[in-house]
Amino acid sequence: MYRHLEHRLAQRVLECLQRRYPGVALPGVVVEQPPKVELGDFAIPIFPFAKPLRVAPLKIAETIRAEIGAMEGIAGMQVAPPGYLNISIDRAWMAAALVADQKPPTEIPPGKILVEHSSINPNKAAHIGHLRNAILGDTFVRLLRYAGREVDIQNYIDNTGVQVADVVVGFMHIEKKSRAEIEALTRQPRFDYYCWNLYARVSQWYEADKANRQLRLQTLHAIEDASTETAAVADLISVAVLRRHLETMDRLDIEYDFLPRESEILHLHFWDAAFTKLKEAGVLTFESEGKNEGCWVMRRAGTAEPNATTEDTEDTEVDKITEEDQKVIVRSNGTVGYVGKDIAYHMWKFGLLGRDFGYRKFYRYPNNHDCWISTADGEKDHPHFGDVAENYNVIDVRQSEAQNTVKEALRDLGYGEAADHFTHFSYGMVVLTPRCAAELGYNLSEEEKTRSFIGVSGRKGFGVKADDLLDQLIVSAKKEVDSRHPQLSDPERLQIATQIAIGALRYFMLKYTKQSVIAFDFKEALSFEGETGPYAQYAVVRATSIFRKAGVDPETFGQDAASQISPADLAQAFTGEAANEIWELWLASSKTSSVIEQCIATTEPAFLAKHVFQLGQLFNAFYHRHPILSEPDERQKAFLLATVAVVRRELMRCLAVMGITVPPVM
RNA sequence: GGGCGCGUAGCUCAAACGGAUAGAGCAUCGGAUUUCUAAUCCGACGGUUGCAGGUUCGAUUCCUGCCGCGCCUACCA
Structure with missing residues (x-):
């Protein structure tokens, strides 16, 4: 009701001014709240109107007050120096509406919204950084749904990338495990923890002998060919870790509708369809010389176009992009990079690719909601994903440039509408305070000791795992509940402690504005007092x-x-x-x-x-x-x-x- | 080098679109429970908003320069 009144008020004030001063271009009306309730419930600064109208702010305010007329829900207006119009709500009217829980009808924009979040590499346990992503994404979904929008939740799975390859190398070449042995391991509880440790060992192993890195490339290559034993092992591992991620997030009430995987983007040849269109539209250019010789490149987002200001219609000559501003989309060996795949994937999202995934059910939540996964040959009956009106990608700030490049590719393809509805929901990293790093038993280097924070590193196996943090929060909350409510049964107390733990964790991740870097600290995260x-x-x-x-x-x-x-x-x-x-x-x-x-x-x-x-x-x-x-x-x-x-x-x-x-x- | 972002109280952070006396939490100190739960409340202490200019009625907010920090800038993903 407040929102309704706020909008109506702004509109009425603008109308009033337009009536009184016809033909003058006016700035928008800003509605804020006065510093104290005694002054009123809404405040409109009048200063911005003084210049275009050539009238003193106080005088304009007085004019509005006198001429705006009666409004339902508004009890009165007062002019306040040096130039505010303060408005009081009809308190009894508003309170009656609140008691009755009246909601004025609102217009809901048409079309489905896609929110992509989490997108954790399926090669190790989820950590606090992933928690921030998932909690931000899930909350944004809930915000949209509260506003009446239809939302699909997607979690993109990079199951054929370097990170999965590294763990495969660990299992097959360091631990020398057979496929059957690995399969047995995947059935153990918290298999993702096992991978967490192994991944760190693989990184050390690469460091120990650079020749070991050869295996990474070989493995990466083998994974892309679905018929190989290596690909089968990679699939085994990535699916098992993915399942663990879904379980972890489900503890926080975070669910997904669809899990598109990179393997299907490859095997269903999404890129081929996109490549054709990108070449036709001239978005990609072939480099015949220089350091990117033999590659298909496009202009990196954020780099200036030479003649952006001068609009010559006849100048069809393809602008030369300097090497520095080039983003390689297709490598000289013919393989496509990550940004290229992402462009194809986003064309699919907006229903512009002309191809679709196969679908099968993958995970059923306790509430019977099904989460689907991409596959080459899918089930006949499945929900319709993609083809959305708006898209939000919850991805950390380091990928800003890549995200913008995808967006610009859409725009250059002529899909301006899609580009306008492509939003990179960017957020800052979660890092560890040196104290937190010490608590985790990590030996800081001299250089790291001088820093104010330390980045989480999956490669080093350095970070706070999501399940560990949640477990710790539950133990801590349980202690409090046990002492306060000894008469309750243990399962009841555990249930309460779990709700408190989730409340503490989700609030912690949401209270910081999204662009700020969170310096993670156990003391603050485990606090149940104050702003929590x-x-x-x-x-x-x-x-x-x-x-x-x-x-x-x-x-x-x-x-x-x-x-x-x-x-x-x-x-x-x-x-x-x-x-x-x-x-x-x-x-x-x-x-x-x-x-x-x-x-x-x-x-x-x-x-x-x-x-x-x-x-x-x-x-x-x-x-x-x-x-x-x-x-x-x-x-x-x-x-x-x-x-x-x-x-x-x-x-x-x-x-x-x-x-x-x-x-x-x- | 170029691009993006950040710098506010001892610590962690607010202050959307430029607006009324820059606010919270934590920490420290002092108080509050015969009452609906003290995971609470009340009070005190704490500020040259990195520095220097500019724009204007008004700047933490916008512009320029400088200082410090982080990220991006791979034929990785």
């Missing part, structure tokens, strides 16, 4: 507890409250100086849709985490100041209970979007 997931969960638990003691069901209380509390009661409750504090809580509760809209528009889930914390803070302060069950005035008591019901509902909603559930007690 458990803080917000605890606020809801307290709210639930009030209803339990009052013998009222909070879920159905809304409808009852709407009939029991009259608009006059609400108006009464929000009058007077002291009422500002409770109103602030209602106001914050009304913002869910507005905050979620902002998160989507800016691809920034951290705003929601911030909002949840602020709402929790306001509620906890309210909780301390207002004893509810002992309130003698029945009408006041009903109002306070309605307040708790609304805050509880909105907090749970926001937490659900973050993938966080709330235990019955804490």
Whole structure:
């Protein structure tokens, strides 16, 4: 409702100005919140209009106030120096809408959205960096679904790359294991941990004797040919590790719909179809000399085009790209690189390739949801993937240039629409503090000791594994739950501890803005106090507890409250100086849709985490100041209970979007 | 060398589109529970927003230069 009002207000103000000053080009109306509730609920800075209108800000504000007319939901407007228009919401009106949980209809853009996230190399256990990716991606999916959008979740699997090849080398050439032995190993619990250690050993083995690297190339080559024994082993390993990744992410309530694999992009010749179109459109050029002789190259994204400004229509001569600005797409030996495959894959995503994967069911979640995987020959009946209107790739910032190159390739192919709806959801790395590195027993080199942080390295086997972190969080939470609720059964306490652990982990990964580098530290990640997931969960638990003691069901209380509390009661409750504090809580509760809209528009889930914390803070302060069950005035008591019901509902909603559930007690 | 990003309190981070007195958490110190759970609340302490200019009514935010740090810049993925 807040969001609806916000939009309507901005529109009305603009209309008012256009009516009063016709023909003048005006900047957009910005709606923000005044620094204090006493000043009002919305604030519109008028300064930007002063120049184009050639009128003093205060005077313009006064004009709007006088001429805008009545608006449903708005109680009044005030002009504030040096040039703000402050607007007060009709508190009783807004509160009644909130109690009744009214949602104004919204227009939902047509078309399906594809969110690609996780995309972990299937050669070792997932670590904290992958957790950040998956949690950001999954939360973004939940944001979109909350906004009514249809979303497909894809997890791209690079099962034929160097990283898988390295582990295959480890099994076949260092450990000299047979296919049957490897198969037996894949059935052991946490096979991905085994691979984690082996992968680190392979890297050392390469270091020890450079000649060993020959095997990497041979193996890589063999994997691409599906008929080889090596390819069979690689498939065995990558599928087993992939399954482990799905299990790990499922612990956090993260699910996928489809797992497209690089092997199918190769075997179903996606690239051939894309290559033809890229050549026809002149996106790729053949280099006949220089260091990239014999390669098909394209311009790297972000490098300037020579005559971008001068628009000569007749100049069809292909612009020479300097070697430095060239991105090799097809190598001189005829094989295609990663960016090329990615271009083909993205053409498929937008339904522009003219080819499709085969599909088969791969993994069934406990809730019976099926996750599909790509295959050469698939099942006849399968859901329709791809052909989407919008695409978001959750990939860390190091791939910005590659992502932009794919986007520009789409644009240069003439698919401007697709390029415009291609979004690289970029985020910063998770790194380790030197203290954390020391706790993990890692010996820092002299050079590393001087740094403020150390990067996670799968190659060195250096990092915090996702399952380990989650296990540690659960143990830590369980200790607290055990001491607080000894009367509960052990499985019940474990269940609660798990919910708290997930809440802490997901909140931790979401509270930082996405571009910031997270310096991982066990002390902060394992904290359950202050700005954390458990803080917000605890606020809801307290709210639930009030209803339990009052013998009222909070879920159905809304409808009852709407009939029991009259608009006059609400108006009464929000009058007077002291009422500002409770109103602030209602106001914050009304913002869910507005905050979620902002998160989507800016691809920034951290705003929601911030909002949840602020709402929790306001509620906890309210909780301390207002004893509810002992309130003698029945009408006041009903109002306070309605307040708790609304805050509880909105907090749970926001937490659900973050993938966080709330235990019955804490 | 070129490109992208970052630099805010002791530490970790906010402040979308330039706006009202730059805010939180942690840490430190001092308080609060006969009450709906103290995983909570209240208070104190803590700032030349890396440096120097510029743009303007107004700059943490935009522009230029400099300093420091990170990433990208492979016929790897």
